[in-house]
Amino acid sequence: MLFRQHLHPGLADGSVTLAFRRWRRPTVKAGGTLRSPIGVLAIDAVDVVPAHTISDDDARRAGAADRAALLRELRAGENDEIHRIAFHHVGADPRTALREDGDLSPEQLDALRARLAQIDARSGRGAWTVATLELIRAHPGTRAGDLAARVQREKLRFKTDVRKLKELGLTESLGTGYRLSPRGEALMTAIDAG
Known part of the structure; x- marks a missing residue:
């Protein structure tokens, strides 16, 4: 509604x-x-x-x-x-406080990585979560349709996937497009570091 x-x-x-x-x-x-x-x-x-x-x-x-x-x-x-x-x-919305928390412990980072791995494992197309976070990080504020086209995805399915990441507090919606939240940035920094 x-x-x-x-x-x-x-x-x-x-x-x-x-x-x-x-x-x-x-x-x-x-x-x-x-x-x-x-x-x-x-x-x-x-x-x-x-x-x-x-x-x-x-x-x-x-x-x-x-x-x-x-x-x-x-x-x-x-x-x-x-x-x-x-x-x-x-x-x-509890997701607001969640996404603003960029000070993640090693245990929280491990739990997020495990959750993304579970989502990827259930996906019919393989690993997509980190790639989608990287796409949003590289193109903040870009329309969902344009992001979906970059990865040859249908817009509505792409938006559904982004909502899954938003539920974890990793992304936030903008007037146009998305950006990584502080929590998402912290996760991606940890992933980049290995």
Whole structure:
């Protein structure tokens, strides 16, 4: 579930606590969490409601000016069924602190190397993790499609692989492209050193 950038301040300060979506199936569930650009959101409830039951207050809690503006944005008619998602902000994305930690012990470096080896071993195409980190290090801020083309990969699969590295705190997304995080830089420095 994505949120438009203009909603980020409201997500952070707690004034945006609802979202409405026209989904065939929900992509989040009550009791789960969702990482967003402002941190982690806890999903409190996911319900299907008729559009005509959405109030102006509900719309404002979703970051819209009023009910009419929300329905226009959703391209929803009065009788359409809409998913109503209630949530609250629970804190920073733990990956943020992880990727900022560039002071890695030898044990942490060994654990990261072992994790990359596991990912490579499960890959149908062999070792790719370190090569991808090297590519990102050499071309920070480069569009994913351009990086994928450099290694003759399909863009969406390449992005999926980069997300695996991001989960380990090794990369971070930029407005355009990626860069190595301090944690990723520390790992690559250790790899370079042998």
